[in-house]
Amino acid sequence: MKIAVLREQASGERRVAATPETVKKFAALGATLAVEAGAGTGAAIADQAYADAGAAIGTRAEVLADADIVLGVQGPAPDSLAGIKRGAWLAAAMNPFGERAKIDSYADLGIEALAMEFMPRITRAQSMDILSSQSNLSGYKAVLDAAGEYGRAFPMMMTAAGTVSAAKVFVMGVGVAGLQAIATARRLGAQVSATDVRSATKEQILSLGAKPIFVEDVKGIEGEGSGGYATEMSDEYKAAQAALVSAHIAKQDIVITTALIPGRPAPRLISDAQIATMRAGSVIVDLAVEAGGNVEGAVAGEVVEVHGVKIVGHRNVPSRLAADTSALFSRNLFNFLSAFWDKDAGKPVLDEEIGDAVRLTQGGKVVNPRLLEAAL
Structure with missing residues (x-):
């Protein structure tokens, strides 16, 4: 069983799908590892570290040759997989809805593409969930990025020259990224509030010492979809939420938006008119900018200024903490494959529940x- 680890070729991608730690763990299962030269450079992992862990270092063609499983962070371009054998597994984040043509090309190559972001949110798959592990650090980094753009301190400071007021931080969307953003902003000493369309998150917000901001007068709308994700809200709820946010956002120094709906454009949470009510020097970080953005005027890959408010739209936020996100991503992949490792067969054998959820292509289809x- 040969496992190949590819060097990422997507622009700005610094993560890697395996670390020396997981190389050793795969080797302990009986697999042989081949790592493309330079694969770990962006995550501060030298080729020699992989070699010391027992992996062979080679060119892309060399590592792909006869590989049974190929690991990546982002699904590689199909034309970069020349020489991959039919029936090989490719495990990575695939963006299946946004890059359907790429998935069709994987089918044409005869490989089994396994989309790690389609991992079901069930208890036994928690350690395999790349969305959670990467979002966690994205929420942390969002607060640091906001602090870097904000021209004032976060905590209240009492000095002989006077008192510095604490920054007011508002987190919109209380999933994994939002919860970490709340915790990080609190650790930095900010006054933190948060909102979500899922009423069940109110208790989580309170547990982190933040103030929940919720629509109370629209009943019977929980916003909870399958797998714990948010769902699209009714027009009545949207109107009530917009009014509540408009009143609250004008008082905030920093706003962090994290709302995503799988397979659909990110919901618009903040309008240009709402931005205009914020004071000059405030900061908004849009973590959903690559999915269309939660914030009107946000630009993917840029920090723009609108009405004196900075809107931060960094692409691929997890890659901005490549060493740590690579370590977590690679453990997710190892936990996934090792959970199904058949010692007699010397390879992983997926069950129906998880296999059917993550498998995109098989047998050329x-x-x-x-x-x-989605194609219907």
């Missing part, structure tokens, strides 16, 4: 139900 339904 696109087989994932979610993708097939």
